[in-house]
Amino acid sequence: MYAVIATGGKQYKVSTGEILRIEKIPGEIGDTVALDRVLMVAEGDDVTIGSPVVDNAVVNASIVEQAKAKKILVFKYKRRKRYRRKQGHRQPFTAIKIDNIVNG
Numbered sequence: 241m242y243a244v245i246a247t248g249g250k251q252y253k254v255s256t257g258e259i260l261r262i263e264k265i266p267g268e269i270g271d272t273v274a275l276d277r278v279l280m281v282a283e284g285d286d287v288t289i290g291s292p293v294v295d296n297a298v299v300n301a302s303i304v305e306q307a308k309a310k311k312i313l314v315f316k317y318k319r320r321k322r323y324r325r326k327q328g329h330r331q332p333f334t335a336i337k338i339d340n341i342v343n344g
Contacts, residue, residue, distance in 0.1 A: 243341045244280040245299050252281065253337045259304060264332040267303045273336060275299040281343045288343060296344025305335035
């Protein structure tokens, strides 16, 4: 059984027991989260597609980690103009573990 969820402006294909990094959501480590923007649920050959979301479907997950990703380098440069700007960025994320998928 798997589902397609939408969170943080992105879509993810998830299944039970999977650990997933998503955009930061509020909560402490060990808290449970109900992701209700479920776009599709598939169980074997039985596929339910929402328009845009599946009614009464929810994916329950628990927060495993709240951290920041590795630093990336943002470098702007214009040749022959002595223009250089260097900036770093670390994107915050939340790691969640999918507990179960409920297709209501």
